[in-house]
Amino acid sequence: MPVHRRALRLAGSVVLPGCLWFAGCGYIGEPLPPALNIPNTVADLRATERGDKLVIRFTIPERTTENLPLKRVSGVDLRLWPSDGKPFELERVLAASQTVPVTADKAGPVTAETETAPWIGRELFFIVRTAGPGRRLSGWSNIAVVTVAPPLPPPALSGIAVEAVPEGVRLRWHYERLPELSFRIFRATAKEPDREQVAIATGNEWVDRKTAYGVEYRYWLQALRRAGEGEAESEIAGPVSVTPVDRFPPAVPGGLNAVAGLNTIEVTWDPVPDSDLAFYRVYRATAEGEFRLLEDRVMAPAYSDRKVEAGRLYRYRVSSVDRLGNESRESAPVQATAP
Numbered sequence: 001m002p003v004h005r006r007a008l009r010l011a012g013s014v015v016l017p018g019c020l021w022f023a024g025c026g027y028i029g030e031p032l033p034p035a036l037n038i039p040n041t042v043a044d045l046r047a048t049e050r051g052d053k054l055v056i057r058f059t060i061p062e063r064t065t066e067n068l069p070l071k072r073v074s075g076v077d078l079r080l081w082p083s084d085g086k087p088f089e090l091e092r093v094l095a096a097s098q099t100v101p102v103t104a105d106k107a108g109p110v111t112a113e114t115e116t117a118p119w120i121g122r123e124l125f126f127i128v129r130t131a132g133p134g135r136r137l138s139g140w141s142n143i144a145v146v147t148v149a150p151p152l153p154p155p156a157l158s159g160i161a162v163e164a165v166p167e168g169v170r171l172r173w174h175y176e177r178l179p180e181l182s183f184r185i186f187r188a189t190a191k192e193p194d195r196e197q198v199a200i201a202t203g204n205e206w207v208d209r210k211t212a213y214g215v216e217y218r219y220w221l222q223a224l225r226r227a228g229e230g231e232a233e234s235e236i237a238g239p240v241s242v243t244p245v246d247r248f249p250p251a252v253p254g255g256l257n258a259v260a261g262l263n264t265i266e267v268t269w270d271p272v273p274d275s276d277l278a279f280y281r282v283y284r285a286t287a288e289g290e291f292r293l294l295e296d297r298v299m300a301p302a303y304s305d306r307k308v309e310a311g312r313l314y315r316y317r318v319s320s321v322d323r324l325g326n327e328s329r330e331s332a333p334v335q336a337t338a339p
Contacts, residue, residue: 037132038065039073039107042141047126049225049232052151053113056100058141060130062107065138075131076102078112083123090140093125100126119148152234155183155221160237162219164244168209171219171240175204186220186236195220216243249326250274253301253318258336265305265336267316272301276322283330287313291330308338 040061047056056078064070079097086092102112126144131137159174171185185199185206199206211217220238225231255270267282282303284294294316295303308314314337317330 035064035066035068036136037068037070037134038136039070039130039132039138040065041139042128042130045126045128045141045144047124047144047146049116049146049148049151051235052116054116054124054146054148056112056126056144057109058128059109060104060107064132070107070132072133073105073107073130074133074135076104076110076128077137078102078126078128080114080124080126082119083125116148116151120150121148123147146231149225149232152223152225152232154235154237155223157237157240160221160240162240162242164242165207166248167207168211169217169242169244170205170207172205173221175223180226182224182226184222184224184233186238188218188239189215200224211244213244213246216241246324247326249328250277250320250322252328253280253320253331256316256318256331256334258316258334260336260339262339263306265308265314265338266302267305267318268302269318269331270301272320274320274322278321278323281319281321281327283317285315291317310338313337
């Protein structure tokens with residue numbers, strides 16, 4: 001049966017003349033060569049000194065040079081060599097390099113370690129390449145550099161103090177060479193049990209302002225050497241724990257004023273801004289007498305004292321109280337004479 005020169009339509013698709021009548025039929029071109037499966041080059045190689053170890057991190061890309069998924073990693077070639085002060089020549093430095101053992105069989109983050117002891121005081125270089133399923137190698141990565149210094153000891157756990165303060169939770173620590181270092185702070189809670197970095201601090205204290213009362217917080221501390229001496233970090237010390245409890249009174253009322261009115265003395269003050277403020281307490285004393293509680297639950301920042309005797313001098317103080325009953329100090333006194 002002859003095939004017409006015009007295109008045929010089959011189930012909504014165009015079938016070109018000469019095409020066989022079976023599902024998936026299409027143009028048959030030249031056979032494609034097999035994929036090479038060469039991994040893309042690592043671009044984020046970095047090295048950090050941690051305690052008595054050098055920690056090398058990098059990410060094996062998930063795609064090959066042909067933009068296909070990298071299904072398997074058959075090898076990782078990680079090298080290190082100390083600087084010899086000569087211009088960089090890849091063949092020369094590779095001949096003098098050492099191999100760092102790495103375990104990895106798939107794409108993704110990789111971490112390797114080696115000892116610092118043989119290299120203290122020297123500048124080290126690292127470079128890496130990877131092999132795909134057919135053991136074809138990627139290109140060489142970026143070069144990571146680290147100057148190896150004597151290890152940083154971890155902060156002494158006994159030197160880390162943690163306490164609740166009105167602003168949140170305050171950490172204090174003792175560590176030598178404070179001006180030359182910074183400190184990485186980690187935190188975890190029962191709801192968020194994974195240790196998470198929350199700050200990098202300088203000096204010897206830091207306040208965590210994102211806390212809530214009644215929640216247990218655990219903290220860890222790690223010393224960091226600045227880049228000028230080469231990147232280095234200590235082992236992580238901790239945890240130290242605290243459960244903040246609200247024992248902190250609201251602010252002392254300010255702006256107190258007393259003005260004599262008709263058969264009354266009007267006492268006013270500035271509102272206290274604390275979010276947990278519940279009420280105010282008003283205290284009164286006569287000219288030479290002691291202050292006594294006059295009114296216990298004043299909701300607004302004003303009070304009318306109608307229990308006054310004409311011609312008598314009265315003095316007033318005010319405190320603020322929060323929802324848990326924590327009371328502030330009494331304000332500075334003001335006075336007025338009843339008309």
